Amino acid sequence: MSKKVLIVGGVAGGASAAARLRRLDEHAEIIMFEKGPYISFANCGLPYYIGGSIAERERLLVQTPQGMNDRFRIDVRTHSEVISVDPHQRTVQVRSAERGLYEESYDELILSPGARPVVPDLPGSDHPLIYTVRNIPDIDRIKEKVTAGGGRSAIVIGGGFIGVEMAENLKEAGLNVTLIEGNAQLLAPFDPELAATLAQEMQHKGVNLLFSQRVQGFRSTDRGIGVELGGERLLTADLVILAIGVTPDTAFLQSSGIQLGARGHIAVNEALETNLPHVYAVGDAIEVRDYVHGGKAAIPLAGPANKQGRIVADRIAGLDSVYKGTMGTSVIKIFDMTGASTGSSEKTLKRLGIDYRSIIVHPSSHASYYPGASAIVLKLLFTPEGKVLGAQAVGCEGVEKRIDDIAVTIHFGGHVSDLAELELSYAPPFSSAKDPVNMVGYAAENIVAGRVQSFTYDQLDARIPENSVLLDVRSDLEHRGGHIPGSISIPVDELRGRLNELDPAKEIWVYCQVGFRGYTASQILRQHGYDVRNLSGGYKTYRQAQF
């Protein structure tokens, strides 16, 4: 007898599950409920429709109910909200625009309701000029506001991926944009010194950034809407985009007996089964295992949602696929720059008390003698023994390629020496004979082997000037152009001849522009008996972190 499978949510996780399930089981009855008017839309494309790089609205609709029926015989029901689940009867209750309230029974149930934007409980947070960005109706409203000429300025609240993308795209649409972020940095997956580079790009492109500001409330002004900040400060604009994060859209499950986590995420095992038999869950609504540190994580990204949807279809069709966890590989375009990251950040490792080492290198995106090369800032996190834990990169070209290589390495539980060994494609327009990923592997290997000690920009304050020398090994010209206060200058190429200027009883804290000459200098000094450490990422990272 053929199975009856119900799916709640018709976008990334839900639609992927439906399509895969039909391919595996021609005979199942598959019904997909979507409370909104559209299925299979490109959530991730929404901001670009505002900016105009996606010009036609229809491009956002990847599949239609008709298409899903023609190709996959899926019974797609839009404007149909599942309002409760009864696991004993194996039914769901549906509120349909067309059919009113009704019940539908299931043999298997797949939950992919996703997450909705957090709306804070603040005075005026229901103001009509406040917009959130989750779906097509949301973006239609924003588009209308912006193109009707009713929007010449916007305030974006929240500097996560969606906030930053919206700020970029509102700017591209010609608006005056201010972004307000509660923390001291944008884009939490990045550590501050890398996030700073991305923030700088936004400022260069004309987005006003306000950090460490808590919004107190909203009110109407004669110009439009006012956002109240601490100290009586009021910012006004024609519209506000609220993008301070998402929360799982699981309220309808409260009384179902399905186990939810502290923040409302559905708890699942490796098979993506909930605690109830025949009920599976995927996507933004679930809590997963963090692939790197093994703890619980909720990582609302489309790749994991799509993959989980496919796995659940496999399980229902009798295959034994499992979901092993999410490492959070992600990428964002910010005007002409790219930022990408995977695995754990330094912040996360610190928070969890995991022992780690880090290195920052600044390799060229491709052979520096071939036109168009630009620097990538690449930071690697690894255990003291060298197991790769995470990486982040920013730059203009080839950034996400390197992060993907490292994500693959993490998938296999790889070591920094694997990064050094990887045989990656090289021709001058694409890379260097020592790819940036090899380079960060080399630098990390040297740390793991104890051949070099490094220090980070934020440890400079802990240096005791009496016991140590801060040594700039860049050229005289570079030193005169700007240096870390308190440093003396001996260019690396002169070092061997000027060792007598350095007191062997003192710690030598070396730095150069990006860390490379400092490393060479460290090796010279170490082998002449000095106690030496090198600034990770060099003066460039030091400066960047000042931003």
Add this chain to the structure above:
Amino acid sequence: MSKKVLIVGGVAGGASAAARLRRLDEHAEIIMFEKGPYISFANCGLPYYIGGSIAERERLLVQTPQGMNDRFRIDVRTHSEVISVDPHQRTVQVRSAERGLYEESYDELILSPGARPVVPDLPGSDHPLIYTVRNIPDIDRIKEKVTAGGGRSAIVIGGGFIGVEMAENLKEAGLNVTLIEGNAQLLAPFDPELAATLAQEMQHKGVNLLFSQRVQGFRSTDRGIGVELGGERLLTADLVILAIGVTPDTAFLQSSGIQLGARGHIAVNEALETNLPHVYAVGDAIEVRDYVHGGKAAIPLAGPANKQGRIVADRIAGLDSVYKGTMGTSVIKIFDMTGASTGSSEKTLKRLGIDYRSIIVHPSSHASYYPGASAIVLKLLFTPEGKVLGAQAVGCEGVEKRIDDIAVTIHFGGHVSDLAELELSYAPPFSSAKDPVNMVGYAAENIVAGRVQSFTYDQLDARIPENSVLLDVRSDLEHRGGHIPGSISIPVDELRGRLNELDPAKEIWVYCQVGFRGYTASQILRQHGYDVRNLSGGYKTYRQAQF
């Protein structure tokens, strides 16, 4: 006591070894011999200096003898050819432009002499208008010929990487270019159906291609130089670039007792030691282990040469690094396209009699709704059990990124299900939620699991029309626009309603445009009891292979 280390060859492998060795050993005496006038030059950049994208000649000189001495205290001796090695005395004999003949003793000897262009033994092959491309003097000669206006047309012989890059760059320099290739395809690492796409790009950009032509000889003509082909055919041009391959530059080792392979490559073990104590070898001159199939391989690429140089330095400094083999990851830019490959090709697997499966997919370089997306042709080779053996891709964007991901997977001995699981970075400008690498993993998983049978374009001839139906499941419009002779048309979305048109006693050979709808159709038919197979890569690959 400090070691005395001699290095033969001052470019990729040699210079990398020298720099690393100094970092590890401040006290070693390091002498580097280079028979040419320059060290550390960008071999890989040479063609682009002709095309003009590298405008300044100095950009090709990555390091100078002075720089190597200042930074690393390397005693660099250019115009110094090592003409023999005496392993008993532990000396080399050097012919120096400055110092004449002399001997130098060693504790450790590193050989990185590289490979030189093959010059065939044909009438006229010493003609002064024939040029080869290995080093700076070579490229100076070509540049002079081309810019003095003495070159308006060129014939490139050989369609390997260097030949193709030279053809592209001579074209960019404004010359009329013909490329002659002895085989039926360009770029041997690619299988023919992918190489065809790259060849087409060359033709579109105005390079004349002649395949399966053997050059018989060369002679002067009043226009310049004539290249004699079979059947009395003569092609004339102002210059000829000879790029039919390279041969290890190891003649000077003939009487040294160092073991050389059949084609003159130096035999080494994992530690990159030759058969003689204290003699190491790296780079284009050595024979390595093929990382995928374990056989012997000679793969003249800069990445391996650089890595091997570093490993030999490690060994000499007492570290236990080893070289595990080369998989041949490579990439080439051809005008607006990119081709990249890693691991074994189908041709290689056939030649070695290794059992394999393959799949071709045509995913979009990034989300198709975001501007600028283009199709990637991605071919994967794997064992019947799913271990990844190799991959090739061509396209305009994101090609080498996907090949690198697969190269990393091969490094770890990964499976097609790993490709399906990989968590790669996704935002619309960069990829799709199901990355092309995931997609090829999915398609391959289906083959490994026996859920789908596929056939390849070159198996069509073996189909017996009496027992089988060739079924085009694309739209009517697409079918009318061109189809495989003998096929009938039932669009996939109509298939379920028209099963009665298909005889269940016959094999169904399905195809669509790229393989995806054919796969869906296969699943429908299979589950209705048909014996069905799907064309890998679809009509697109079929057409491409006709080229």
